[in-house]
Amino acid sequence: MIFRRRPRVTGVVSASSENGNTHLSLAFLRTALNALPMGVIVVDDNGKEWWRNRAAHNQADAQTDGESIEKVLQQMGQSALRGRSDAQQVTVDGAPPRTLEVKALPMINGGAIIVMEDITEQFLTDKVRTDFVANISHELKTPVGALSVLAETIAAESEEEGGNPDLVPLARRMVLESHRVSHIIDDLLELASIEFRGSERYVVMGIVSLVNEAVARAQPRADRNGVNIKTEFVDSDISLRGDDRQLVSAISNLVENAVKYSEKGDTVIVRVTSDPENATIEVIDEGIGISAEHLDRVFERFYRVDQARSRDTGGTGLGLAIVRHVLNNHGGEVNVRSTEGEGSTFTLTIPKFLG
Numbered sequence: 013m014i015f016r017r018r019p020r021v022t023g024v025v026s027a028s029s030e031n032g033n034t035h036l037s038l039a040f041l042r043t044a045l046n047a048l049p050m051g052v053i054v055v056d057d058n059g060k061e062w063w064r065n066r067a068a069h070n071q072a073d074a075q076t077d078g079e080s081i082e083k084v085l086q087q088m089g090q091s092a093l094r095g096r097s098d099a100q101q102v103t104v105d106g107a108p109p110r111t112l113e114v115k116a117l118p119m120i121n122g123g124a125i126i127v128m129e130d131i132t133e134q135f136l137t138d139k140v141r142t143d144f145v146a147n148i149s150h151e152l153k154t155p156v157g158a159l160s161v162l163a164e165t166i167a168a169e170s171e172e173e174g175g176n177p178d179l180v181p182l183a184r185r186m187v188l189e190s191h192r193v194s195h196i197i198d199d200l201l202e203l204a205s206i207e208f209r210g211s212e213r214y215v216v217m218g219i220v221s222l223v224n225e226a227v228a229r230a231q232p233r234a235d236r237n238g239v240n241i242k243t244e245f246v247d248s249d250i251s252l253r254g255d256d257r258q259l260v261s262a263i264s265n266l267v268e269n270a271v272k273y274s275e276k277g278d279t280v281i282v283r284v285t286s287d288p289e290n291a292t293i294e295v296i297d298e299g300i301g302i303s304a305e306h307l308d309r310v311f312e313r314f315y316r317v318d319q320a321r322s323r324d325t326g327g328t329g330l331g332l333a334i335v336r337h338v339l340n341n342h343g344g345e346v347n348v349r350s351t352e353g354e355g356s357t358f359t360l361t362i363p364k365f366l367g
């Protein structure tokens with residue numbers, strides 16, 4: 013696309029760059045922002061709306077769950093003014109309902125900016141895909157369960173006197189493979205439910221019990237692999253609000269991975285710290301690590317750095333996708349730092365429940 017030379021604008025306020033070639037007038041900037049399909053609202057550092065573009069004006073009467081959308085925007089703006097970025101999907105009432113992705117971001121010199129994008133079409137496409145995966149997984153669950161029981165029976169009978177010993181390794185392999193498929197189906201169903209139902213069971217929970225439960229889930233694998241898990245509660249007086257099952261699942265996925273990708277004798281540390289707004293849970297291992305080229309992609313579903321190793325350790329390639337969705341549902345984020353051959357640190361940042 014070729015951009016035409018900007019027409020000369022006689023603006024109200026204008027700023028020039030040092031060499032004097034570029035004039036950026038406020039009027040011109042407003043015209044540009046008004047042409048955007050997404051809503052933009054600028055809030056000053058006292059929380060007062062300073063300006064909104066045309067698309068944001070068009071949304072002003074929208075309602076969500078019978079309440080004005082402005083209330084949600086105000087809350088998000090306040091959160092951004094306190095320095096915390098916020099992102100939410102908001103369903104706008106109507107026939108049909110629409111889905112807006114709303115982001116509120118703090119600005120460097122104070123104030124905040126709120127951006128609203130209509131993602132209805134993308135949301136519906138994602139929903140069709142997720143429903144399809146969930147339905148298929150559901151249909152597969154029963155026959156795969158039956159195959160697994162049949163394979164176990166064949167293996168047991170072949171091991172008995174008079175049985176055919178040649179069948180034993182084949183039947184055992186069938187049992188293993190059917191367990192693998194069941195595991196993938198369970199993860200696909202979990203991912204589908206997390207993606208589209210969001211956080212349904214909102215409860216307030218203490219961070220210590222949450223982390224201990226997640227660690228307990230990974231403990232049997234750690235014992236089998238000879239890996240130590242250490243918990244460090246630098247701050248233990250933290251409450252979170254959200255879906256406890258989802259959060260335990262996210263943390264235990266990270267701890268299980270840390271154990272899976274460690275060597276015998278290694279230690280995995282689960283460290284809990286906090287700042288006034290957020291709780292941080294770090295899962296630190298000294299295992300195989302992840303090289304830079306793979307680091308950005310490990311949160312994609314079915315992405316594995318080493319297919320064979322993941323398969324051998326019973327991995328499905330869905331664990332980190334589940335973690336990312338859980339954190340999205342809770343207004344938090346997951347990040348990773350890693351050095352190949354030295355280990356990885358996965359960090360969960362979750363807003364604290366401040367009562």
Ligand code: ADP
Nearest residue numbers: 269270273310316317322327328329330331332
């Ligand atoms: P999987 O079930 O294969 O472990 P995940 O989605 O949990 O799938 O992780 C995706 C990929 O990221 C893994 O296959 C592995 O290659 C890599 N990975 C995840 N966690 C770690 C870790 N702690 N150390 C090294 N590699 C990891």
